[in-house]
Amino acid sequence: MLAFYNGEFIESTEKIVSLEDRGYLFGDGVYEVVRIYNGKPFMLEEHLERLKNSAEALHIPMPYSDEEFKQYIAEGLNRLNESNVDIYMQITRGSAPRNHVFDKDIQPVTAMIFRKSKKIADDIRENGGSVLLREDQRWANCYIKSLNLLPNILAKNEAAEKGCYEAIFYKDNVVTEGSASNIFVVKNNELYTTPLHKGILPGITRIAVLKVAKELNIIIHEEFFTPHFLKEADECFVTSTTSEVLPITIVEGEKISNGKVGELTKNIYEGFKELTKK
Ligand code: PLP
Structure with missing residues (x-):
């Protein structure tokens, strides 16, 4: 052609x-x-x-x-x-x-x-075609690692423009994931991450981090949390194959806790690096 x-x-x-x-x-x-x-x-x-x-x-x-x-x-x-x-x-x-x-x-x-x-088939042109009726779920299938990443691209671009590493999504006042990463939060030495559901990609690094956290006897909460909980966290990090375990210290221009990389994040990253050597 x-x-x-x-x-x-x-x-x-x-x-x-x-x-x-x-x-x-x-x-x-x-x-x-x-x-x-x-x-x-x-x-x-x-x-x-x-x-x-x-x-x-x-x-x-x-x-x-x-x-x-x-x-x-x-x-x-x-x-x-x-x-x-x-x-x-x-x-x-x-x-x-x-x-x-x-x-x-x-x-x-x-x-x-x-x-x-x-040409459209004559039969349909003459007699009409049939349709299905389905709820519009075009953005509700984030668990599919599809090539169609428009909202992620828009958010990532905006983050890059504003000098941020990542954009974290929320929906209905619940944090979901990053534009290209999963998110973890530490509060009182316990680890929180969004549970698997259709609104997030089941990250492979997320699995590894949960394994490391378990080995370190850290209490894990796979549960929904709000953007407010994220801002009030002690520590935060995002995970992905290319970011690995990456500390996040600023949200929307405000420091998380003291604005330093937390100890638990460091330990998890160390554990993660060990896993990569196995
Ligand atoms: N969430 C989204 C939307 C992603 O695009 C990615 C990775 O590209 C992740 C999470 C992290 O997945 P993984 O740890 O498998 O790289």
Whole structure:
């Protein structure tokens, strides 16, 4: 299939997207599908406007002006020589290491796939189709480690912009997890972490930390706690495969306890490091 990739026309099956591309890794990108009827793009201005708004919301710089997009689309249509076409336009953030998503040298990746439009089955067009009715749970399935991480990306970006390491989510006045980590709190030498439910990812590091805490005879509470409880904690840390056990000492600009890394956090990190050597 014909495709456009960063200024060039290629075959869509060419393997050119970096495995480090954040669109591929995390769905960190935006897209539009534009339909071409009889050689003419339908509502292209509106699609470009929405694409720009979406990209802006994710702080992804627009790689081309509207005029440039229009020219590339015209060229693609010319090459394809089809009059009814669907164009899948995608802009991903490109390849950026953790916490470097706003670096100036991060180049977004722009791709457009030009595909001959498919007709909806005549039967459905004529007789109508059927639907299911389901509660909208698009953001209530956090236990799935899916590539679709929009709320996480938005929160992580905001944290990075504000010089914070992580963003911790809460819902209905209950702390759930970090944008890319699980959260633990220490109060009176006892350990608290959110219980497993659909609102958090069951972290692998979380399992390891619970094991370490058990070995250290620390009392563990897998129970819900409030943002207030977090702010009033003695210690706090987040866990993930890449962060390991990472102390958190400031929440919303305020120190947790004395603002120093706590002893229990240090012990758990030591225990965790031992586990990694086994
Ligand atoms: N929660 C979320 C939303 C995550 O994305 C991650 C890791 O990426 C975690 C928790 C921690 O999981 P793990 O310890 O398996 O890395």
